[in-house]
Each structure stands twice: as C-alpha cells, then as structure tokens.
Amino acid sequence: MSIKSATVAASREGGYKQAMIIIGGLFAVFGFVTWLNASLISFLKLLCDLTDSQSLMVTFAFYIPYFLWALPASWVLKKMGFKNGMAFGLVVMAAGSLVFIPAANQRSFILFLVGLFIQGAGLSLLQTATNPYISILGPIESAAKRISIMGICNKLAGVISPLILSTILLKNATAVEEQIKTTTDVVVKNQLLSELASRVIMPYIVLTVFLVIVALLIRRSSLPEINAEEEDSSGNAVPARKSLFNYPYLWLGALCIFTYVGVEVMAGDVIGTYGLKLGMSPDTAKYFGSLTLACMLLGYIIGIFTIPKFLSQDVALRGSAILGIVFTVAAFFTDGYTAVACIALLGLANALMWPAIFPLAIEGLGKYTKIGSAILxxxxxxxxxxPQIYTGLYEEKSLFGGFLHSQGIDFKEGFMYSMVPCYVYILFFALKGHKIGKIRA
Structure with a gap:
C-alpha cells in the first residue's frame, strides 16, 4: 500500500489516530530512558570517582551506537517491517538495562558503559523506525506538528525520569559524597560505595520488565505498515535519483542533526555539571536537567499551535537557532542561578529543531526514505x-584534552565555544542548507 492510500485508509478506520497514540507511547518510552542519563552522570561520577570528561562518557557510550547501528537498523526495518523492528529495538534496550545489575554489583564503570551502549543500539533502531514513520504518516507540511506532539510525549517522560532516578540514586547526595571523601577506613568506604551502587539495581530491573512488556504489546498491536519506498514523503510520485549522493540537502541535514543533538545533550545532561562548577550542591544540581526538559516541553506546545498555521518549518528553525545563540552567550555573561536558567532556556530554543530538521531533510527521498532516515x-x-569537545576545551585530562586543551579556558568559555558554532550551522541549514539540491513541485 502506498503512503497516500495508507493514510486515507488509516483515517477512515481510525487507524491514523491509533498509530499516533502507539508511536506517542514509544516516544515516551525512549524519552524516559534517554533522559535517565542526566541522573546517571552525577551518580556514576560519585560512585566511580570520575572526572568531568570521564563521567560524560555516559553520553558517549549512549549516543555513539546511533552512528554505528543506524544503517544496519535500516536493513533490519526492511526485512522486519516497522512494527516488528520497533518491538525488536525495545528488546535490545531491555537487554542493555539488564547489564546494569552486574555493573552495580561489581561497581564497574566499564559495564555501565556497555549497558548504555546496548541501550543506545536498541534506541537507534527505534529512532530509525519511528521518526520517518511519523513524518510520512500524513502530509509533509504538517510533519513538524506531528513530531512536536511526539516531542511532548518524549519530554513529559523526560521531565519525570531524572526526577524519579535522582530521588532514588542521589538521595542525600551531598552527605554521602562527604562521607566517602572523609572516610579513611577502606572497609567502611567500600560498604558505603556498595550501598550506593545497590540503589541502581531495582529501578533497572523494573525498567527491563517494562520494556519487554511494551515490546510484546507493540508486536501484538494493529499498528499499520507504511510503504515509504514507492512515493516521496509528501505522497507525490517522483522519479528516484541515481544515489543518495544526489540529495545534498540530506547530508547537510545529517550534519544539522549532529549539531542539534549535541547542543540538546549539552543543555540537558551537562547542566548539572555546570551547576556544580558554579558552586551549587549536588542535592540542588541533580534536578537541573528536568528544568531544561520542561522548557523543551513548552517549546513543543508552541510548535503544535504555530506550525504550519503561523510558522513554516524552516522559519521555526531559524528562530530556534537565533534563540540558542542568545541564551548561550547570556549564560557566559551571567553567573549563579541566572546562568543555569539561561542553559535551561536552551531547551526552549532546541525544542522545534528536531521536528523541523527531520522532515526538511527527508522530503522527496522516495525509495531512499528508510536509508536516508538512518543516515539522519x-x-x-x-x-x-x-560533550567530550566541551570538556576537552577546559579539562586537560579529557578524551580530547591533548588536542583541544588550551591554557586559560574555563568551563564557561568551553561551553560557549562548543555551542555557538553548532547554532550558527543550524541557522545556515534553516536559511539555505535544506534547499540545496531539492526539487520543488
């Protein structure tokens, strides 16, 4: 069945609404799992006595699988279909969550990273399936609106997840940190660390069971399959070009996704570390990630009411990039809670970026939609x-420290220097990049 006829049929039978509900539930699931990282960074830094760059290996292990597995994921989707592929992705995520149990028992940072890597692999499959699915489920002009609705599901869960996990893992974090630092008895210190590590076991057992249950429900659901290979994402038949290299706007869009996700993770996961460096206590800083997500939630709500009625996708992206530059510079020139508020407001600036970039970059790909989505x-x-570039700018003992560390650059300068160029590129894509090589009807 073609996209156009599938959409019509789905609308007649109520399948469109059901599909939106199911995919919205999936966006909530991987939003919940993704934004647990904000709490894990602070928790593992305390548990394993890590530097800033080491603790931010959490984000490295979690996000690098997207680069490694997205293309294989498109092959899996071609063989299994969207629905079965989504269910399989959830099972892989559950396997990654299960690794947290031996990681906690052994207090092994490497095992924690392995678990995060497996989770990321499962999520790369889910993202490769759900984003093009929701983009092509209806008219491409309103794709940003649909993705904004998905974003609300994602970020509502994202706001809740660090609050829940921080309350469990970082309860009395300031006092626990002080005890660990001041204790000289090795036995007592190991006991304290073992008790701290044990806090992670039950939440991840529950998460594993939950992910398996959701996978079974998706497998048994009536989620309609959509054939993305016969028509373009707007439902119009177009002749396919010789290769993906004939779609320059797709590759520019992939780089735009790269820069966007970088700034989103910095705003959501690094904000806690930023607050600690400003002298705030762990008990206070552990909730900062939820502030960023709350601002993103507000941005998605704005997107639902303004796109495409008042704003086109590219105009929304331009405004978002400009706001990102403004709030980043404001964070540099302010201090204390004002600076933290500016970083949290980056959530508002970032909210409409993914909903705008993704449909702009896959528009007109036709039979290349699945693999093009995988590239994105x-x-x-x-x-x-x-995040590694950020710590590399101010921390000598970091992953990129030998290349990027410059004497005299502090964490505030590092934040600005790593963020502003990304927002400038996003602005370029909004102004010109998404038009390069695109055939307009």
Whole structure:
C-alpha cells in the first residue's frame, strides 16, 4: 500500500489516530530512558570517582551506537517491517538495562558503559523506525506538528525520569559524597560505595520488565505498515535519483542533526555539571536537567499551535537557532542561578529543531526514505562527541584534552565555544542548507 492510500485508509478506520497514540507511547518510552542519563552522570561520577570528561562518557557510550547501528537498523526495518523492528529495538534496550545489575554489583564503570551502549543500539533502531514513520504518516507540511506532539510525549517522560532516578540514586547526595571523601577506613568506604551502587539495581530491573512488556504489546498491536519506498514523503510520485549522493540537502541535514543533538545533550545532561562548577550542591544540581526538559516541553506546545498555521518549518528553525545563540552567550555573561536558567532556556530554543530538521531533510527521498532516515539518525552521535569537545576545551585530562586543551579556558568559555558554532550551522541549514539540491513541485 502506498503512503497516500495508507493514510486515507488509516483515517477512515481510525487507524491514523491509533498509530499516533502507539508511536506517542514509544516516544515516551525512549524519552524516559534517554533522559535517565542526566541522573546517571552525577551518580556514576560519585560512585566511580570520575572526572568531568570521564563521567560524560555516559553520553558517549549512549549516543555513539546511533552512528554505528543506524544503517544496519535500516536493513533490519526492511526485512522486519516497522512494527516488528520497533518491538525488536525495545528488546535490545531491555537487554542493555539488564547489564546494569552486574555493573552495580561489581561497581564497574566499564559495564555501565556497555549497558548504555546496548541501550543506545536498541534506541537507534527505534529512532530509525519511528521518526520517518511519523513524518510520512500524513502530509509533509504538517510533519513538524506531528513530531512536536511526539516531542511532548518524549519530554513529559523526560521531565519525570531524572526526577524519579535522582530521588532514588542521589538521595542525600551531598552527605554521602562527604562521607566517602572523609572516610579513611577502606572497609567502611567500600560498604558505603556498595550501598550506593545497590540503589541502581531495582529501578533497572523494573525498567527491563517494562520494556519487554511494551515490546510484546507493540508486536501484538494493529499498528499499520507504511510503504515509504514507492512515493516521496509528501505522497507525490517522483522519479528516484541515481544515489543518495544526489540529495545534498540530506547530508547537510545529517550534519544539522549532529549539531542539534549535541547542543540538546549539552543543555540537558551537562547542566548539572555546570551547576556544580558554579558552586551549587549536588542535592540542588541533580534536578537541573528536568528544568531544561520542561522548557523543551513548552517549546513543543508552541510548535503544535504555530506550525504550519503561523510558522513554516524552516522559519521555526531559524528562530530556534537565533534563540540558542542568545541564551548561550547570556549564560557566559551571567553567573549563579541566572546562568543555569539561561542553559535551561536552551531547551526552549532546541525544542522545534528536531521536528523541523527531520522532515526538511527527508522530503522527496522516495525509495531512499528508510536509508536516508538512518543516515539522519547517525547524526545523533553528536550527543556523544560535543560533550567530550566541551570538556576537552577546559579539562586537560579529557578524551580530547591533548588536542583541544588550551591554557586559560574555563568551563564557561568551553561551553560557549562548543555551542555557538553548532547554532550558527543550524541557522545556515534553516536559511539555505535544506534547499540545496531539492526539487520543488
């Protein structure tokens, strides 16, 4: 069945609404899992006595699988279909969550990273399936609106997840940190660390069971399959070009996704570390990630009411990039809670970026939609790289420290220097990049 006829049939039978509900539930699931990282960074930094760059290996391990597995994921989707592929992705995520149990028992940072890597692999499959699915489920002009609705599901769960996990993992974090630092008895210190590590076991057992249950429900659902290979994403038959390299706007879009996810992860996951460096206590800073997500939630709501009625997708992206530059610079020139508020407001600036970039970059790909979507999903690896570049600018003992560390650059300068160029590129894509090589009807 073609996209157009599938959409019509789905609308007649109520399948369109059901599909939106099911995919919205999936967006909530991987939003919940993704934004647990904000709490894990602080937790593992305390548990494993890590530097900033080491603790941000959490984001590296979680996001780098998108680069490695997105293309294989498109092959899996071609063989299994959207629905079965989504269910399989959830099972892979459950396997990654299960690894947290031996990781906690052994207090092994490497095993935690392995679990995160497996989770990321499962999510790369889910993202490769769900984003093009929701984009082509209806008219491409309103894709940003549908993705904004999905974003609300994602970020509502994202706001809740660090609050829940922080309450469990980082309860009395300031006092626990002080005890661990001041204790000289090795036995007592190991006991404290073992008790701290044990806090992660039950939440991830529950998460594993939940993911398996959701996978079974998706497998048994009536989620309609959509054939993305016969028509373009707007439902119009177009002749396919010789290869993906004949779609320059797709590759520019992939780089745009890379920079966007980088700044999103910085705003959501690094904000806690930023607050600690400003002298705030762990008990206070552990909730900062939820502030960023709350601002993103507000941005998605704005998108639902304004796109495409008042704003086109590219105009919304332009405004978002400009806001990102403004709030980043404001964070540099302010201090204390004002600076933290500016970083949280980056959530508002970032909210409409994914909903705008993705449909702009896959429009008109026709039979290349699935693999083109996979290439865009590879760009999510920006969440692995940008935090390491950030710490590399101010921390000598970091992954990129030998290349990027410059004497005299502090964490505030590092934040600005790593973020502003990304927003400038996003602005370029909004103004010109998404038009390069695109055939307009």
């Amino acid at each position: 999903i590879m760009g999510i690896a920006g969440g692995a790289i940008l």
